[in-house]
Amino acid sequence: MAKINLSGSFTLYKKLWGYMSVYWRRFLVSIVAMIVAAATEPAFARLMKSLIDQGFINQNKTAIIVTPLAVMGIYLIRAIASYVNETSSTWLSGTVVEKMRNLMFIRLLKLPVDYYDNNNSGRIISRIVFDVTQITDAGFNIVTVTIRDGVTIVGLLALLFYTDWQLTLFCFFTLPFVLVLVRVLAHRLRKLTHNNQQQYGEMTQIITEAVQGQKVVKLFDGVSYESSRFASSVNVIKTNNVKQTATSSLNSGLSQFLVACALAMILYFAASKAKSNHFTAGDFVSFITAMIMIFAPMKRITNVTQSLQKGLTAAESVFSFLDNLEEPDNGKNKLNGINQAINLNNVVFKYPTSERNVLDNISFEIKKGETVALVGASGSGKTTLANLLPRFYSPQSGDVLIDGNKIEDFELNSLRDNIAFVSQDVVLFNDTVYNNIAYGLKSNKVLNEDVLQAAKLANALEFIEQLPEGFKTMIGENGTRLSGGQKQRLAIARAILKNTPILILDEATSALDNQSEKLVQEALDRLMQDRTTIVIAHRLSTVLHADKIIVMERGKIVESGKHDELLAKGGAYFALYNVQSNWVN
Numbered sequence: 001m002a003k004i005n006l007s008g009s010f011t012l013y014k015k016l017w018g019y020m021s022v023y024w025r026r027f028l029v030s031i032v033a034m035i036v037a038a039a040t041e042p043a044f045a046r047l048m049k050s051l052i053d054q055g056f057i058n059q060n061k062t063a064i065i066v067t068p069l070a071v072m073g074i075y076l077i078r079a080i081a082s083y084v085n086e087t088s089s090t091w092l093s094g095t096v097v098e099k100m101r102n103l104m105f106i107r108l109l110k111l112p113v114d115y116y117d118n119n120n121s122g123r124i125i126s127r128i129v130f131d132v133t134q135i136t137d138a139g140f141n142i143v144t145v146t147i148r149d150g151v152t153i154v155g156l157l158a159l160l161f162y163t164d165w166q167l168t169l170f171c172f173f174t175l176p177f178v179l180v181l182v183r184v185l186a187h188r189l190r191k192l193t194h195n196n197q198q199q200y201g202e203m204t205q206i207i208t209e210a211v212q213g214q215k216v217v218k219l220f221d222g223v224s225y226e227s228s229r230f231a232s233s234v235n236v237i238k239t240n241n242v243k244q245t246a247t248s249s250l251n252s253g254l255s256q257f258l259v260a261c262a263l264a265m266i267l268y269f270a271a272s273k274a275k276s277n278h279f280t281a282g283d284f285v286s287f288i289t290a291m292i293m294i295f296a297p298m299k300r301i302t303n304v305t306q307s308l309q310k311g312l313t314a315a316e317s318v319f320s321f322l323d324n325l326e327e328p329d330n331g332k333n334k335l336n337g338i339n340q341a342i343n344l345n346n347v348v349f350k351y352p353t354s355e356r357n358v359l360d361n362i363s364f365e366i367k368k369g370e371t372v373a374l375v376g377a378s379g380s381g382k383t384t385l386a387n388l389l390p391r392f393y394s395p396q397s398g399d400v401l402i403d404g405n406k407i408e409d410f411e412l413n414s415l416r417d418n419i420a421f422v423s424q425d426v427v428l429f430n431d432t433v434y435n436n437i438a439y440g441l442k443s444n445k446v447l448n449e450d451v452l453q454a455a456k457l458a459n460a461l462e463f464i465e466q467l468p469e470g471f472k473t474m475i476g477e478n479g480t481r482l483s484g485g486q487k488q489r490l491a492i493a494r495a496i497l498k499n500t501p502i503l504i505l506d507e508a509t510s511a512l513d514n515q516s517e518k519l520v521q522e523a524l525d526r527l528m529q530d531r532t533t534i535v536i537a538h539r540l541s542t543v544l545h546a547d548k549i550i551v552m553e554r555g556k557i558v559e560s561g562k563h564d565e566l567l568a569k570g571g572a573y574f575a576l577y578n579v580q581s582n583w584v585n
Contacts (some may be wrong), residue, residue, distance in 0.1 A: 015319050016135065019096050026088050033085035034148040040078040042155035045290040047071060049163075053282030089144055093136040100135065103322060104128045110326040113392040118352070122205020123198070127321050130200050134314030142311060145304050149297035156294040163287045167269055188247050189309040196240045197317060203233040255298075327391070329412040333405065337418060337501040338532050340403045342366040342389070347398035349384060358384050359395070360555040366548075371533040373543035375576065376552035382536045385552075386504050389534070390419050420495035424507030426487045428479035433464055434471040436479075437493045450497060457527065458493035460486070496527055503533040540577050549573065 020027060047067055054063035105128060116124075160168040210217060210226050217226055342365070349359040359381045366372045374382040387393050388400050391407060400407045407415055428436050437454055438446045451471070455461045463486050467473040479487040492508060508524065521542060537543045544563045551559040551566070551573045558572050566573035 016096075016315060019099055020092065023092055023095065026092055030085050030088035030092065030144075031147060033081045033088065034144060035151050037078050037081035037085060038148045038151035039155055040074045040081075041152050041293050042159045042290065043074050044071065045156065045159055045286055045293055047074070048289045049280070049282035049286040051282070052285045053280050085144070085148070093141075097132055097136060100132050100318060100322075101128055104132065104318065107322055107324065107326065111324055112327045113387075114352075115324060120201055120205050122203070122208055123201030124321075125208070126197070126201040126204045127317055129204075131197060131314040131317045134310050135318060136311070142304060142308055145300050145307075149300050152297045153294055153301070156290045156297075159290050160287060160294075163283050163290070167287065189244060192240050192244045192247065193310045193313040196237060196244070197313060199233060199237045199240065203230070203237065206230050206233055256295075327412060328394075328408075331408055331410040331412065331415070333410050334414040335402065335410045335418050338368045338402060340368060342502075342532060343399075343401040343404075344385075344388075345399045345401065347385075347388065347395045347400065349381075349388065349393060349395045356555070358555050359388075362398070362555075362557060364548075364550060364557065364560065366532055366534065368532055369530050370547040371528050371535060371545075372548045372550060373535045373537055373546035374550050374552060375537055375540060375543065375573070377576075378538075379554075380552040381555040382552055383506055386421075386506055386534055386536055389502070389504065390416050390421065418500050419502045419504060420498045420500040421504045422491050422495045422506065422508040426479065426484075426491045428475060428482075428487055428490060430474065430477045432469075432472050432474055433467065433490065436475065436490055437471075437497055439494055441497065446497070451493075454493040454497035455490075457496050458489045460489040460493050463489075492524070501531055503528060503531050504536075505533065506536040507538055508535075540580055551576070 047070055050063055051067045054060040054067075108124065108128070157168065206226065206229050210230070217223060344362050344364055347359055347362040348357055350357045362381075362385065364372070374385060376382055384393065388395060389407070391412060394408070402410070429439065431439075434451055437451050452461070455464055455471075464470060464473075473481075475481050475490075479490065482490070488508070495503065505524065525545075535543055535546060543549060546563070548560060549563060549566055550557055551571075553572060559566055559569065561569075567577060
């Protein structure tokens with residue numbers, strides 16, 4: 001990175017201040033406390049003159065008593081101010097991080113589906129977990145160091161100038177060299193910090209995949225492969241951290257060396273001036289004390305570059321995430337069920353990475369209360385088509401209509417409140433059985449009897465009652481403590497409880513054994529009565545009684561009709577049916 005973008009850094013701070021400005025009173029208290037704490041250091045250095053000249057040399061008894069008491073008072077004030085500053089700044093930084101994490105998580109939930117398709121999940125998690133904490137470096141830590149140490153340095157320099165301006169001028173000869181050094185090394189720190197954030201995202205991704213796929217890892221002897229991937233990622237992070245530390249240390253060491261050169265010359269000339277009556281022993285001790293005290297804040301100021309670069313890089317990452325657009329939701333109308341039909345008119349859809357249209361000029365109608373089945377080989381576009389209705393994706397051309405209205409004209413929440421979706425990829429949460437069935441529904445609208453009935457209709461009640469705590473049983477991450485069939489039945493119970501006019505079943509019985517499938521299919525048949533249902537099916541035996549069966553191949557509709565009609569045609573559906581019949585037999 002050739003330059004630090006000052007305007008970009010200012011923009012980041014401006015955005016950060018937007019989150020913090022609501023707490024400006026507490027921030028002001030923290031700033032005042034910083035200044036008070038910083039002012040005690042030059043005050044202490046000045047007391048050394050009185051102690052030496054009046055106490056030790058002139059043997060002034062009052063000075064001998066008052067000066068130590070003044071030192072105690074100064075450090076009591078410093079302790080109180082430091083306490084107020086540190087607790088206030090910690091509360092502020094924690095509050096801002098909390099606020100930004102919540103905003104990021106809400107934004108995450110509202111991002112369009114294609115964002116998840118195109119971004120590494122580990123990097124997404126890393127941004128919320130890791131990057132947002134680094135913003136405190138760009139904000140409060142930098143502000144604290146800059147103000148507190150800046151005031152300390154200014155105060156001590158004022159004392160030095162007051163004591164002897166000629167000697168103090170030697171302090172400034174190192175400043176141009178230090179500034180050039182900081183500018184050069186800051187470029188490298190920013191780049192290394194950016195690389196480290198990317199690597200933390202990759203490491204998180206590897207861990208996530210290893211946890212989620214632990215059975216596959218074990219079964220296919222992937223332990224050594226995953227360990228190698230993880231070790232490589234950790235090694236890169238370690239190497240980057242070492243490079244960051246080396247760069248920061250070089251910056252700090254060289255800066256301190258330049259300051260030490262100035263200090264050495266000052267000590268020499270100060271000792272020479274001590275022969276003059278105008279430069280007393282107290283002046284010398286006060287001057288040297290101030291010089292020694294100024295060294296620590298100058299060291300912290302020179303070290304602030306690394307934290308600044310980390311913080312700015314993290315802030316850039318976080319704010320770029322928050323700048324991502326949410327799912328478009330410009331609809332004004334509310335959907336209250338279906339009165340007529342769902343229509344797809346000349347719908348075309350293509351993923352950015354696809355070579356061809358996944359859906360190519362699709363048109364058909366689903367009348368109110370009808371059950372329409374989508375069948376065909378994997379990759380024919382069935383699931384993609386079903387994902388258009390809840391607006392997980394939007395077609396490049398064509399329209400999806402409900403009662404003649406484009407679905408984009410409906411409020412997104414209103415549209416989705418009318419749709420229940422059961423997928424072959426069951427998603428459950430690390431919560432109780434009860435909460436998984438009642439997921440997303442307001443507690444005051446859900447009765448225990450309703451949950452019980454939903455579980456019964458989904459043929460889930462029998463196994464739920466056998467669990468250690470029944471409906472209160474925790475099921476583990478994504479239902480790891482349940483069988484595949486049990487997880488599927490909980491997902492079906494969740495859809496039954498939602499009780500929507502539109503139902504989408506994407507291989508909803510795929511994980512059930514024959515006996516459970518029969519019972520659940522009966523429940524689904526009852527559920528689908530008077531509901532407009534889209535059924536995506538691989539097993540044709542589950543859709544024999546559908547009002548309409550649509551056969552898809554490579555994103556196109558090749559046949560449409562009832563089961564008997566399609567068999568009589570002897571076409572694509574006939575071929576699929578024969579293949580499955582022969583396989584079963």
